[in-house]
Amino acid sequence: MNSILSDRINNMEESATLAMAKTARELKNQGIDIIGLSLGEPDFKTPKHIQEAAKAAIDEGKYFSYPPVAGYQDLREAIAKKLREQNHIREAKAENIVVSTGAKHSIANIFMCLINEGDEVVIFAPYWVSYSEIIKLAGGVPVLIEGNLENNFKATAAQLKEAITDKTKAVIYSSPCNPSGSVFSKAELEAIAEVVKSKEDLVVIADEIYELINFTGQHASIASFPGMFERTITVNGFSKGYAMTGWRVGYICAPLAIAKACEKIQGQFTSGGTGIAQRAALAGLVGDQGPTEEMAAAYLKRRDLVLELLRDIPGIKTHVPEGAFYFFPDISAFFGKSTPENKKIESADDFCLYLLNEAHVSLVTGAAFGAPNSVRLSYAASESELKEALKRIKESLAKLK
Numbered sequence: 001m002n003s004i005l006s007d008r009i010n011n012m013e014e015s016a017t018l019a020m021a022k023t024a025r026e027l028k029n030q031g032i033d034i035i036g037l038s039l040g041e042p043d044f045k046t047p048k049h050i051q052e053a054a055k056a057a058i059d060e061g062k063y064f065s066y067p068p069v070a071g072y073q074d075l076r077e078a079i080a081k082k083l084r085e086q087n088h089i090r091e092a093k094a095e096n097i098v099v100s101t102g103a104k105h106s107i108a109n110i111f112m113c114l115i116n117e118g119d120e121v122v123i124f125a126p127y128w129v130s131y132s133e134i135i136k137l138a139g140g141v142p143v144l145i146e147g148n149l150e151n152n153f154k155a156t157a158a159q160l161k162e163a164i165t166d167k168t169k170a171v172i173y174s175s176p177c178n179p180s181g182s183v184f185s186k187a188e189l190e191a192i193a194e195v196v197k198s199k200e201d202l203v204v205i206a207d208e209i210y211e212l213i214n215f216t217g218q219h220a221s222i223a224s225f226p227g228m229f230e231r232t233i234t235v236n237g238f239s240k241g242y243a244m245t246g247w248r249v250g251y252i253c254a255p256l257a258i259a260k261a262c263e264k265i266q267g268q269f270t271s272g273g274t275g276i277a278q279r280a281a282l283a284g285l286v287g288d289q290g291p292t293e294e295m296a297a298a299y300l301k302r303r304d305l306v307l308e309l310l311r312d313i314p315g316i317k318t319h320v321p322e323g324a325f326y327f328f329p330d331i332s333a334f335f336g337k338s339t340p341e342n343k344k345i346e347s348a349d350d351f352c353l354y355l356l357n358e359a360h361v362s363l364v365t366g367a368a369f370g371a372p373n374s375v376r377l378s379y380a381a382s383e384s385e386l387k388e389a390l391k392r393i394k395e396s397l398a399k400l401k
Ligand code: PMP
Pocket: 040, 101, 102, 103, 104, 105, 128, 174, 177, 178, 207, 209, 237, 238, 239, 245, 248, 249, 250
């Protein structure tokens, strides 16, 4: 049957995050008490005032037709204003903004618009699973520069410089980072910006979707640095900070030519994002930020809880994540050990499978994020679930010989 399908799809990896979430959901439906820590999804409900705005938009009856492809003008203006005032991206105007069906869609638009066959894209690794597959789909070649546990999984500007070739078209990172939770400081981003500026026509894609879950209190947008607006595509969205994963609203702020290209491709693929969801997103952006701040405070509390519990498990090595809602511990100390059924743990995949079957806790293998010695644990779950999950993990790992 695979022969009827294109090489394009046959060569594509399934999203490991969504695949693990699907497996966990299926086991749960079979009545197994799985604690899902695999999906990067807030466990909070979308704040009430955003829900109310969506209901009001339905009652107004004005948002049932095709929205403008790049998004409603008032939403684009509000996004541009936020980027100018909060992110210090002074040049941002509505015309630079394209609203899409989630930031994943924004990223797909970007790579489809930038990449020619054989173009290279440097990815700061560990990285979010979908970057590499979308780059390959567009005909590009992902080139990884890797951070490690010792430097908080932050690859450096010097590594970027080394990796750039004649074929390098773009660079992509997320900060706060999925999967490591690390945050690039302003100084680190300034060094990266200098390298980007040293090559003609090189652009950087700054994935800032976890901007509002940052425990350092400092978020730096590379697009705000001198000379960087024309070289940066800032990606953001509402899924994480506003707990709106299912509403599917993301956006870019890009130099005009790139914004127009993204609008063009979106006009052929999907048209404008869902009208009601855009109205809800606007309410999120301009309304009370209290619920967002409360969610961020809750994530910080959970971060500290999980940190304490992880540190109590022999063999697990972790840094302290500064944002997002992930831990990315190094679990290579367990490689070579055997399960009670005498199966060898030889990889992070084996480790995750063992914990799924034995502890009934789902994590995601670091291999999918370009870091095969780690696993990703999402702590977007309740404190009681986290305590129970970490207890089960500890007990199950103690059984390895
Ligand atoms: N970027 C990163 C780093 C992510 O973790 C995600 C996961 N949702 C996305 C982009 C896409 O977000 P969404 O499509 O839900 O807006």
